[in-house]
Amino acid sequence: MDVFMEYVWAFVIGGLFCVVGQVLIDLTKLTPARILVSYVVAGVILGAVGVYQPLIDFAGGGATVPLTGFGSLLAKGVKEAVDKDGLIGAFTGGLTSAAAGITAAVFFGLIAGLCFKSGSKINEK
């Protein structure tokens, strides 16, 4: 597969994940926080039943960047840890595999919190 198509699929699949979210927002009363939670849990389930990895192989960033990718990463980490360490892996695997993302969010959140002031959000024309 040539490089160009790789990017096209990342764009299309990633875009479709967002469209599904937008449909949920527009047609149901689901709040953004609920949608995020649903996406992560859906990612764990899709990762668990083994359909998410093929999607990642196919669409790359289109599947890893949406929050479902975060969920599938948790599932993947748990599976590998259970394979290696047994039952304790169910508790160590998830956060280990997601450590980079969560730590980055916490640390950059702290730095941003220290550096920036809350925005005025003046309604501009």
Next chain:
Amino acid sequence: MEYCAGKTFRYDHASVQTYASVVGKAENEGPYGGGFDEVIDDNKGGADTWEQAESLFQKKAVGHVLQKARLSPDKIDLIFAGDLLNQCVSSSYGLKDYYIPFLGIYGACSTFAEGLLLAAAMVNAGYADRAIAVTSSHFSSAERQFRFPLNYGGIRPPTAQWTATASGAVLVSETGKPPFIRAATAGKIEDMGVNDQNNMGAAMAGAAYDTLKRHFTHMGSHPQDYDLIITGDLGLVGSDLLHDLFARDGIAIESRHKDCGLMLFDRSTQDVHAGGSGCGCSASMMCGHFLKRIESGELKRVLFCATGALMSTTVIQQGGTIPGIAHAVELTSY
């Protein structure tokens, strides 16, 4: 249960002596920009926090009223004040340095009419020679308390309204000059079963309908007898619903009806969705626009009906509904 018709208070000795408004940048860029006494361009005015900023708006609004009336704070007998924040902190912190006897009130966005009703009643009864009513709201402080952090990319549905960054204050006394405060009807809590916190207009329209109807009945008046019927912040959805409710009685009020929420911002160029809202919305439109027109006699008889959604984020999360309330105040130039 029997329908409670309540009472409409009649006043013979109450006028608006002076009035003033302070608004933020977007409000001044709206269709009625330029009519306000002061504009705080960064919405903050040098304050450290948004709560302090809102206090400052209220402090300045009262300051302008006093300055216009050439009175010092000790000449004021009573001040009625309210806002949207928990414990009404914008009022208590904004007004503490004036040392005027203070009665804090809460009626969500209907508070300005509530204050006007009470100030007029106190002056009319002779308990106070001069009473001030003031309210404020601030987009940033309201957003933090009721919705999301300011830098969060939250999504607003088309029915959502934009909290006005504004404050308005009036000084009520017996001047014998217009604008006269002639009558007022206190609203009842009307729970229409609305539980969508992004649709405040719908939560309030029922209350506005009930209050207006009772006011017309008690006054023996008809919507056509008024130059304008001004509602507070029903916005697009609430205004349509109010028209619908009157239409069911065979009364068309569209030609007389104006809504401050639909006037303060230009909905076609400013991204405010269903319109403006907040205690400061109707306060600034009244003090920055309508009271002038009544004072000059251009508007002869006006019914001002500010509407409030008595929403609590806690109760909403518990699955509760949003009750609405509306108070009506009749003002005349004669």
Next chain:
Amino acid sequence: MNISNQEYGELTKKRSPNSKMYKTLPKAFLIGGTICTLGEGLLNLYAYLGLKEEHAAALTSMSLIFLSALLTGFEIYDRIAQHGGAGTLVPITGFANAVVSPAIDFKSEGYILGLGAKMFVIAGPVIVYGVSASVIYGIIYYIIGLF
């Protein structure tokens, strides 16, 4: 009131405008797709620089989160989100925005109980339910493996 809440609810539904989906869906698609394509580009860049696949993926997430934190601080992310809708919500950058924005906004209530405590006020549930779901999956996977 001379109208039942049910009847009023129907009136409300009729009078409440719906989102213009012919606008919101394409925008969510374009903006969300763009963020994912950026992720794909970063992934390839880091792989090209010789990082292991796992590390490249982790670094990609971290880069996107950093970018989102920066744009959140400069009040740009929420402006993009006005148009992006779910396109800015669903990608990992939306998660980062949900962590960073309360950190900035609640700083006024102090570094511990404001910034520190409120950081996960929106994004916390994502971690609670994501991690819990993965634990349940791990236990089921372990039990199935016993047979």
